[in-house]
Amino acid sequence: MHIHKIRGWEMLSSRITPEHVFFNRRQFMAGAGAIAAGLMLPPAIGGAEAAVNPAFADAGRAVTPEEINTTFNNFYEFGSSKRIASAAAALPTKPWTIAVSGLVEKPFEIEFQDLLKQVSLEDRVVRHRCVEAWAMVVPWTGFALKDLVALAKPLSGAKFVRFETFNLPEIAAGQKEGLFGGGYPWPYTEGLTLAEATNDLAFIATGAYGKELPKSMGAPLRLHTPWKYGFKSIKSIVKVEFTDKRPVSFWEQLGPAEYGFWANVNPQVDHPRWSQSQERMLGTDEMFPTQLFNGYGEWVAGLYAGMENEKLYM
Ligand SMILES: Nc1nc2c(c(=O)[nH]1)N[C@H]1C(S)=C(S)[C@@H](COP(=O)(O)O)O[C@H]1N2
Ligand SMILES: [Mo]
Numbered sequence: 001m002h003i004h005k006i007r008g009w010e011m012l013s014s015r016i017t018p019e020h021v022f023f024n025r026r027q028f029m030a031g032a033g034a035i036a037a038g039l040m041l042p043p044a045i046g047g048a049e050a051a052v053n054p055a056f057a058d059a060g061r062a063v064t065p066e067e068i069n070t071t072f073n074n075f076y077e078f079g080s081s082k083r084i085a086s087a088a089a090a091l092p093t094k095p096w097t098i099a100v101s102g103l104v105e106k107p108f109e110i111e112f113q114d115l116l117k118q119v120s121l122e123d124r125v126v127r128h129r130c131v132e133a134w135a136m137v138v139p140w141t142g143f144a145l146k147d148l149v150a151l152a153k154p155l156s157g158a159k160f161v162r163f164e165t166f167n168l169p170e171i172a173a174g175q176k177e178g179l180f181g182g183g184y185p186w187p188y189t190e191g192l193t194l195a196e197a198t199n200d201l202a203f204i205a206t207g208a209y210g211k212e213l214p215k216s217m218g219a220p221l222r223l224h225t226p227w228k229y230g231f232k233s234i235k236s237i238v239k240v241e242f243t244d245k246r247p248v249s250f251w252e253q254l255g256p257a258e259y260g261f262w263a264n265v266n267p268q269v270d271h272p273r274w275s276q277s278q279e280r281m282l283g284t285d286e287m288f289p290t291q292l293f294n295g296y297g298e299w300v301a302g303l304y305a306g307m308e309n310e311k312l313y314m
Pocket of ligand 2: 074129130131132229230231
């Protein structure tokens with residue numbers, strides 16, 4: 001299926017080393033082939049009715065075909081290949097509880113369906129740029145992260161938001177100790193400053209292509225920060241913690257020389273092992289020049305004024 005298109009990506013990966021390969025060289029990879037490669041169609045459940053946010057109605061490039069987006073994924077909990085959709089189907093997402101904790105007025109847990117009732121859902125069509133130099137356009141349904149921040153009522157000392165994914169090694173084979181030499185610091189974590197988290201562009205996706213979010217894409221809810229490299233956009237969130245300390249994320253722990261906290265897209269700052277000047281749109285052979293902040297500087301450039309000493313672009 002889609003062999004000619006897949007070849008385009010394979011050509012890409014022969015020139016660009018994916019995130020995991022570098023670490024596997026050191027850590028002895030075993031059994032990646034044990035992850036079943038396969039295709040799964042998402043259940044045909046209608047997405048909630050939501051209006052398109054006019055600011056994000058058009059990403060300026062064609063929407064990436066749904067079958068590509070749902071079956072070409074980075075989701076290391078289920079393995080280091082892009083073909084994790086069938087393995088991810090085993091993730092139990094109903095019910096799903098999110099814990100809000102740390103420097104907030106009152107920590108609480110909330111069931112995903114109850115959370116949905118307290119936010120305003122909207123559709124957004126935005127670009128996504130992986131650090132591996134591929135890109136796509138995704139039609140999301142979800143809500144602005146600032147809605148969740150408002151529900152959490154952070155205290156004045158809260159400066160950062162730290163997110164955590166589930167840790168279920170019995171279900172997610174990539175989390176089993178030994179599969180990657182046990183070297184991965186599960187659970188997957190990510191973080192934003194509070195100013196980033198309350199920026200209009202920071203989004204929690206709960207659906208895609210007018211349907212509920214496929215498990216391969218991070219069901220039932222995942223972050224999407226379109227101006228940052230894709231690894232910031234943590235999937236299947238179970239914990240949202242407000243803190244005064246800058247969180248150290250999964251990839252930053254693994255490779256601090258290659259993956260930093262800010263990870264803002266910038267064509268002029270190369271990854272240590274490859275150029276970031278261009279990106280390939282998945283499902284096409286088209287290359288586009290990479291844009292500063294992935295083209296979303298109008299929303300976010302001001303967040304980084306006066307931060308010249310920070311490593312903003314890795
Ligand atoms: N929990 C978790 N979240 C994750 C990842 C992951 O491995 N685990 N991969 C990240 C990376 S590198 C990218 S590019 C995007 C991919 O999202 P997609 O599969 O929906 O395209 O998810 C991000 N979020
Ligand atoms: Mo990525």
